[in-house]
Amino acid sequence: GESVGLHLPTLSVQEGDNSIINCAYSNSASDYFIWYKQESGKGPQFIIDIRSNMDKRQGQRVTVLLNKTVKHLSLQIAATQPGDSAVYFCAENAGGYQKVTFGTGTKLQVIP
Amino acid sequence: NAGVTQTPKFRVLKTGQSMTLLCAQDMNHEYMYWYRQDPGMGLRLIHYSVGEGTTAKGEVPDGYNVSRLKKQNFLLGLESAAPSQTSVYFCASRMGRSYEQYFGPGTRLTVT
Numbered sequence: 218g219e220s221v222g223l224h225l226p227t228l229s230v231q232e233g234d235n236s237i238i239n240c241a242y243s244n245s246a247s248d249y250f251i252w253y254k255q256e257s258g259k260g261p262q263f264i265i266d267i268r269s270n271m272d273k274r275q276g277q278r279v280t281v282l283l284n285k286t287v288k289h290l291s292l293q294i295a296a297t298q299p300g301d302s303a304v305y306f307c308a309e310n311a312g313g314y315q316k317v318t319f320g321t322g323t324k325l326q327v328i329p
Numbered sequence: 330n331a332g333v334t335q336t337p338k339f340r341v342l343k344t345g346q347s348m349t350l351l352c353a354q355d356m357n358h359e360y361m362y363w364y365r366q367d368p369g370m371g372l373r374l375i376h377y378s379v380g381e382g383t384t385a386k387g388e389v390p391d392g393y394n395v396s397r398l399k400k401q402n403f404l405l406g407l408e409s410a411a412p413s414q415t416s417v418y419f420c421a422s423r424m425g426r427s428y429e430q431y432f433g434p435g436t437r438l439t440v441t
């Protein structure tokens with residue numbers, strides 16, 4: 218697989234527990250945020266997004282929380298499964314479709 | 330519907346050699362992107378295209394050239410490869426009014 222997991226913070230979670238992955242973003246002007254999942258050897262895959270006028274958005278087993286006061290984003294995964302093992306990273310968009318900045322990512326390890 | 334495909338998957342070059350990476354998408358997306366991903370760093374934008382026949386520089390364009398002669402294809406060229414270009418390269422595409430990018434599986438390039 219790819220070496221994208223090196224030097225990344227790692228979160229180890231027991232199968233069935235909830236996972237919380239955090240992301241601090243840098244630009245107070247960012248108005249749109251996306252969480253991506255990247256499995257070993259694959260390209261990033263869209264999970265969920267949220268606009269800056271919201272503070273919470275739910276999807277299937279995932280919830281994204283946005284705290285603009287402290288420029289913090291979190292991804293909550295309910296009932297974590299082995300298939301959730303991957304690198305997760307957030308992306309922020311600060312005006313214009315091209316100004317997307319990607320975070321470095323967090324590696325999620327699910328313990329069976 | 331194959332989504333975004335990249336050719337080749339792996340390549341080893343010697344310093345000074347040239348090569349072209351091919352990205353193809355069958356979703357009729359207007360926008361296409363080339364990123365590089367290095368350990369411990371987020372995705373960094375090399376070049377992008379907002380439509381057939383157009384290209385623009387991203388965050389790290391030096392040493393790379395691109396062409397978008399057909400809407401479905403986006404080519405990334407390295408004229409004279411350097412060891413600093415050892416990386417995993419991802420292509421992505423998106424529709425005009427959506428922030429969601431669809432990524433290819435990546436090309437691992439090693440320059441010795």
